[in-house]
Amino acid sequence: MGRCETCGNEYDKAFEITLAGQSHVFDSFECAIHLLAPECAHCGCKVIGHGVEGDGVFYCCAHCANESGVREVADRAEQITG
Numbered sequence: 001m002g003r004c005e006t007c008g009n010e011y012d013k014a015f016e017i018t019l020a021g022q023s024h025v026f027d028s029f030e031c032a033i034h035l036l037a038p039e040c041a042h043c044g045c046k047v048i049g050h051g052v053e054g055d056g057v058f059y060c061c062a063h064c065a066n067e068s069g070v071r072e073v074a075d076r077a078e079q080i081t082g
Contacts, residue, residue: 001014002014002015002016002025002027003025004025004026004027004028004031005024005025005026005031005035006026006031006032006034006035007027007031009027011027013027014026014027017032017036019036024036033046033048034046038051038058039058040058040059040060040061040064041057041058041059041064041068042059042060042064042065042067042068043060043064045060047059047060052065052073053073054068054070054071054072054073055070057070059073
């Protein structure tokens, strides 16, 4: 059984996520998102998709980046060319 870092629940189906060399144990994706997902610099929501990055800052979408004055953003998803 593992103990969730976020809520403290002991769960027989707990899982481990390694991020930046540090190991974390959770009982649900919800708890993992709460602790590990970055927050949008404009609206504060958790960025659980690709999001966008501008000037080294993460945003949930291009609209929020634009509202913050960022005019050029990068999608962090890998671009595949055919």
